[in-house]
Amino acid sequence: MIQKAAIAPMFDALVSTLTQQYLKVRQQYRHAQALWAYRWTDSNALPAPRFILFGRGRSGTTALLSMLDDVPALHCEGEVLHNYVPYPYRHVLGRSARAAAPGYGCKILSYQVQDVQNALEHPASFIDRLWNEGGFQILYLRRANLLRHALSNIRARREQFHKKKDDTPDEARALRVDPDHVMEWIRSSEALGAYEERLLEGVPHLSLTYEEHIRDPDVHQATVDEICASLGVESAPIESSYRKIAPPSVREGVANYDELVRRLRGTPYEKYLEEQD
Template sequence: MSILDAAQTVLKRRYLFARQQFRHLQAGVSYLSGQPLPETRFVLFGRGRSGTTALVSMLDDVPGLRCAGEVLHNYVPFPYRHILGRAAGCSAEAYGCKVLSYQIKDVQRPPGRRKNFLRTLHYGHGFQILYLHRENLVRHALSNIRARRETFHRKKSDLGGEPTAIYVNPNRVLEWLRSSQALRRYEEILLTDVPHLSLTYEEHIRHADDHQTTVDLVCDFLEIASGPVESSYRKVAPSTLRDRVANYDELARRLDGTPYAKYLNEDEGSDHDSD
């Protein structure tokens, strides 16, 4: 990484942090002012690299629905009030936001027990819960690794060359697999006794042809009118694992005999414009 790239990265992080804190201040003002909440409100919950960005983009196209991104990406002193304030500041009839599981586990410090976070949002504040996860853990791990090397989800209007295969450290992939599985168990704890709509990347996000059906399903769950949508993000990774990993055979040998080897044999077919 060049000095210019490093400086741009630092400046971007500082800008995003400042923007988050400014929005926290706005949310606090909205919360304290007693503005009414939208009648319909929800949280899109899951792990990063599971299609949440694409789903946020699609839902935000629905008339009368505003879907925000990661509202708890940075630490805020009062996470419940922050979400409520962001909802109160929304003029749409329905409001949703994205909350990733690691942000509950490692970033925020909500009052009470962390495992009750979704339960409190649902039963205490009337938020419906959408749970989006990715079933193929190997592809999920590779998505995370690629995302740390390049911009993995891009808008369709962005220019760029054909996606290339990447070399991976098989031991690093195994670490990602284990941590992802542990986070999945944590998500199951958070979802205990909390009504939710369960979605998967493979069934609902991967293929562009399924996007409208997915949004219709979500809107039906939320009991609001749906509308025509289109994700503004496109895939930039090759479709098959052999095309995606330059040292695929080395990775396959490392995963052989582990519970994760089965994911190498799952044929997901072609990946379309989604993330």
């Protein structure tokens, strides 16, 4: 007989599996829609402007895209290449063709180009092709503090990191982390940053950082104004639909902070310990 205590985990695992399958099926359905739109839409009739928000996850891309979606001239989608599709370039163009606004933007994360979209013949030139042939402007958002980026990834895998504004606030909890695991995340992020630089080589782009353009809510409007000016569209008052609940410093956010300090001491990443976020 199955114990009652075992039913909940089994049910959760089943729901998780079904959800993943549903998301894959939905992606392929959207891919078919995108290919159809790509086939029958004149390139001159595509939204203008078109842009790609490019970077790593946990760098403020979701928050920035939600703000840009408040601009009437823009329709923004999330990670259009989150799952594998047979024709990535056509998929992105086709998704833009279905936009419900004069302008269109979406998010592409660097790991998706490197690891997910295996149908790409020349991954290193994919962003260049989107700019050069597809007419997409490129916004590049990165997080300069690699330690905080690592901790954000770890936190995201343990709890809901961003919450809607109308959700009940939760007190941010300090994380107990494995310092070696943190170091692995830092080095992985550093490697992705180098990969992004290779993909952007020779590609005109607007460079943004989480620390300068996203971290402080007081700069959000100025950030959107700057991007709209770069895209050539009229800006508008915005309000991000996400809020951060992470502690303001690494010391407050890590329960075993002293252990982490000992691991990072003498490495190039020690400088990130005392930076406020």
